[in-house]
Amino acid sequence: MAEPAQRPPRIVAELGRPETPSETAARKAESSRIHRSSQTLRNLVVALVASLAIVLFIVLVVVRPDGATRAPIDYRSVASQSQPTVSQTLAAPKLPSKWTANSASLETGADGIQAWSVGFITPTQQFIGLVQGIDANGSWLSDEVKKARSTGTVTIDGTVWTVYDRRSASDPGNYAYSLSTVIGASTVVLHGGGSTAEFRTLAAAISTQLGRDR
Structure with a gap:
């Protein structure tokens, strides 16, 4: 081979x-x-x-932020539907047309305190939350402002609000700036990242509504 x-x-x-x-x-x-x-x-x-x-x-x-998926809601209509179940007028002020709300609810916490909450989106697309505690106490208020210390007071349309300014904190989240006041039997807290002018607009509208209904 x-x-x-x-x-x-x-x-x-x-x-x-x-x-x-x-x-x-x-x-x-x-x-x-x-x-x-x-x-x-x-x-x-x-x-x-x-x-x-x-x-x-x-x-x-x-991963989508909750706020980005929520459509505007009629918070005043929700307040009207919830009103018969509470003893105090619910804060649902009339605001300029560029203000919207993406949440509104009335809940009773573990402490038995009824709380009305509205999440507002301001004209500059910032968030300001409104929380109204019915017959609330100091402990409830402390929890709602995340135990922040007062940094002063401001009078808006005749109503004195306590200020909690934490804008200089490293990560204040939705509590960079807060206001609180007591109107009748309601303790009202505003918190979020809106401008001072936007907080004043909302606070004035609340004072006008709740002050008128007292």
């Missing part, structure tokens, strides 16, 4: 002679290394693209 023909040695152009066995082995080893490096880089790119796709999916589909 005839033996298979052997491949002639590879001619190295730079040297003008056939490769030696050691040069052939070195060339093949380098070729394998380059191939493995290329595969590793390709795998890293694929993994990175997949990771970015997952993050984008989470941001667009899963």
Whole structure:
């Protein structure tokens, strides 16, 4: 039986002679290394693209702020429907047209205190929450302002409000600025990130409504 023909040695152009066995082995080893490096880089790119796709999916589909998904609601209508169940007039002031609300509810806490809450979105797209405690006590108020200390008082349309200014804090959240007052048997707390002027607008409207209905 005839033996298979052997491949002639590879001619190295730079040297003008056939490769030696050691040069052939070195060339093949380098070729394998380059191939493995290329595969590793390709795998890293694929993994990175997949990771970015997952993050984008989470941001667009899963993680959405509650406020962004809530449609404006008629808080005055909700207040009217809830009014028969409480002894005090619920704060539902009439506000300028660019003000909206994205939440409104009347709940009774573990302490037995009924609390009316409205989440307002101001004309500058900032949040100001209104919480009205019926026959509330000092402990309830402390909880509603997150145990912040008073930083002064301000009189708005004849009503004195206690100020809790924490705008210089590192992360005050929705309690960067708060106001509280007592009107009749109601303790009213405003809190959020709106401007001082926006807080004054809301506070004045509440004072006008609740003061008129006393």
